[in-house]
Amino acid sequence: MSRLSLVRNPHHATRKPDGHAPRFIATPAVFEQIQREVAYAAETGSHLRVAGRGHTRAPLCRCDDGLLQLSRFTGIEDVDAVHGIAWVRSGTRLSQLARELASYGLALPTLGWSGNESVGGAVSIGSYGLGTGDSRYPCPVVGLRMIGADGSAFSIGANDPRLPLARVSLGTLGVLTHVGLRCIAASHLQSRVTGRSLNAVINRVNALRAHDYVEWYWTAHSDDVRLRTIDRRPRHAPGRHRHALKSGSARLRSAVHRAIDVMPQFGGRLPWRLIPERARIPESVDAAYGWQLFSESNLGTIGYALPIDALGDTLHALRGVLRAIDPKQRVVLRVRYACADDAALSPAYGNETAFVRILSGPKVRDHAEAAGDIFERHGARPLWIMPHEHHLRDLETMYPLWNEFAQLRAELDPRGLFLNDYLAGIFGVEEAS
Ligand SMILES: Cc1cc2nc3c(=O)[nH]c(=O)nc-3n(C[C@H](O)[C@H](O)[C@H](O)COP(=O)(O)OP(=O)(O)OC[C@H]3O[C@@H](n4cnc5c(N)ncnc54)[C@H](O)[C@@H]3O)c2cc1C
Incomplete structure (x- = not known):
């Protein structure tokens, strides 16, 4: 399997103070490249974490094997102007998204985001304004397109009962490639x-x-x-x-x-x-x-x-x-x-x-x-953006659907391809890379 988008991390030798650095960093620009990276990780039994812009302070994007960095996978893929729904590539910065939506006469219904975060990152951690709704509007996400742990693509649509489980996933269910967002008229x-x-x-x-x-x-x-x-x-x-x-x-x-x-x-x-x-x-x-x-x-x-x-x-x-x-x-x-x-x-x-x-x-x-x-x-x-020191039992109490999420995660990624050591601890599964 060729891995065109992959480069060896030149800084791997100079590891971060926490002792972790990815051996490889891939910056795919097209869907097929993302799919190839996931398939490669599946075949070789390695681990893969995804980063949008990598702003999150908690070690969610940390990985010793491969890191997918989606800053080149950007832009609006298509717009359903009748229903005001835009399908957006997950590496798109919110500032870029706002400008592109404006050219269709549309805007996101939520406010409060600073522009630098990626669509995938903001949705995946329930970040204020896009991962969650703001004061007036609920979260605008109406669908997800993902690549699962076996490298195959799948979608979770607005009527799929898995959407409320999968929307905020901390990047543990698969690579989010596209997000469907309900928009409103520009103002x-x-x-x-x-x-x-x-x-x-x-x-x-x-x-x-x-x-x-x-x-x-x-x-x-x-x-x-x-x-x-x-x-x-x-x-x-x-x-x-x-x-x-x-x-x-x-x-x-x-x-x-x-x-x-x-x-x-x-x-x-x-x-x-x-x-x-x-x-x-x-x-x-x-x-x-x-x-x-x-x-x-x-x-x-x-x-x-x-x-x-x-x-x-x-x-x-x-x-x-x-x-x-x-x-x-x-x-x-x-x-x-x-x-x-x-x-x-x-x-x-x-x-x-x-x-x-x-x-x-x-x-x-x-x-x-x-x-x-x-x-x-x-x-x-x-908030997930801050390092989390809670034991599994605290999280089960704080989040009433924690076990349902954990079950979906185990079904979609039984080997823990998308886990790192920090997330393995949070989900109470055997050590990942
Ligand atoms: C200075 C500063 C101020 C901030 N203020 C706020 C604030 O006021 N409110 C707030 O809520 N947040 C705030 N944040 C946090 C910021 O909004 C989040 O960290 C944001 O979601 C990060 O976007 P990102 O692209 O950097 O995500 P990343 O850090 O790259 O990723 C976040 C998580 O999403 C996962 N992920 C990213 N992309 C994908 C994908 N395509 N598929 C699957 N998983 C993916 C990652 O694996 C990781 O688990 C702030 C951050 C900074 C640096």
């Missing part, structure tokens, strides 16, 4: 940022969820909340709105937002109301450039998916503990609302959810353990 996005108190945002959860997108930043030592809402507006004639944030004032606003997002200490000491009005006026961009409204900021120290009903109690408990540990420590949290999800391994499974991230500060790592205990006591699930 403009109107963003508004205001200052609020913590109790005001918690008490108005339902009213706020009427917006297309909601996120807020809270500095745990104060009551100050910076609330951002985004709403869709009909597309106007070209020229009335910016297509992208190009103008000087837009750059200034964007720079201020980014500065606050990436510097929790600074943001913590600077109440939002003190920021000049000029930097707070609403911005409107075309949906094709909507990701520019969402700074990627940092990945944060910990991230949890918390049932919305538990938000108030959890944050008040968290504030008490963080203050007790260090009253001077400024810890900034970001909260976003998401729809309840039906995907078995989605962090938002079964709950209207608040995605809460603690953004890094100098000493915030010291607080992560205490904060984690509080989140989990209130029924939160850790």
